[in-house]
Amino acid sequence: MTKLKPNVNDRDHGTGAKNASVTLVEYGDFQCPHCGRAHPLLQRLLKEMEGELYFVFRHFPLQEIHPVALMAAQAAEAAAKQGKFWPMHDLIFEHQNNLHGNSFLDFAEQLDLNIGQFAKHWKSEEVLEKVELDFESGVRSGVNGTPTFFVNGQPLFSYDGTYESLAEGVRLLA
Numbered sequence: 001m002t003k004l005k006p007n008v009n010d011r012d013h014g015t016g017a018k019n020a021s022v023t024l025v026e027y028g029d030f031q032c033p034h035c036g037r038a039h040p041l042l043q044r045l046l047k048e049m050e051g052e053l054y055f056v057f058r059h060f061p062l063q064e065i066h067p068v069a070l071m072a073a074q075a076a077e078a079a080a081k082q083g084k085f086w087p088m089h090d091l092i093f094e095h096q097n098n099l100h101g102n103s104f105l106d107f108a109e110q111l112d113l114n115i116g117q118f119a120k121h122w123k124s125e126e127v128l129e130k131v132e133l134d135f136e137s138g139v140r141s142g143v144n145g146t147p148t149f150f151v152n153g154q155p156l157f158s159y160d161g162t163y164e165s166l167a168e169g170v171r172l173l174a
Contacts, residue, residue, distance in 0.1 A: 004150040005140040011130070012056045013085045016046050020054040022152060022174040027058050027138040029146040030073060030092045031066030031099060034161065038147045039093040041163045045170065053170070057089060059134040060146050068099045073131045075104035078121035084111045 008014065008023055026042065028035040046055055059076075061069035072092050079088035091107045092099065108118040121127050141150070149156040149166070151173035158169040 002142045004153040008056050014054050014056040015086055016054045017051050018054055020052050022052055023054045024170055025056045025150040027060040027143045027148040029060055029062050029066055029069045031069040032146045035147045036093055036096040041166050045167055059131045060138045060143055072099055074122050074127050077127040077130050078118050081121045082113050087111050
């Protein structure tokens with residue numbers, strides 16, 4: 001695996017302290033069970049490292065094994081058009097075991113999104129292109145599975161699905 005390509009930039013969705021000394025990037029798939037298990041670990045890490053960590057999510061939908069992953073990524077990007085990427089991201093992971101086309105519309109309603117705008121963006125070329133650019137950057141960075149993490153541009157190899165391996169790995173590469 002190589003370094004992160006491209007570096008974190010303005011087209012990325014990030015949360016936490018943007019000027020933090022540590023940037024953690026996840027290439028994730030909304031339907032991947034391993035990503036689903038990592039989600040609460042990442043939330044915990046963000047709380048524990050508040051002010052020290054900036055977390056970025058990039059889409060890496062593995063469509064051959066997760067048929068709804070692309071649709072979910074597009075839904076998150078459509079929500080982003082209304083400033084709700086992270087709430088949609090969280091809802092999708094929290095309901096990962098029951099994802100289908102109508103669930104994304106239900107999530108949009110729960111988030112008080114303009115449904116007409118959401119539907120328009122959800123199926124737009126612009127949103128699809130954003131997801132594809134994330135995926136391509138993952139390929140260029142050597143990603144071949146999800147979740148894959150990078151800390152300050154370096155691959156995190158120590159993550160084994162536990163909080164300890166994630167937190168320790170982030171601190172070692174920081």
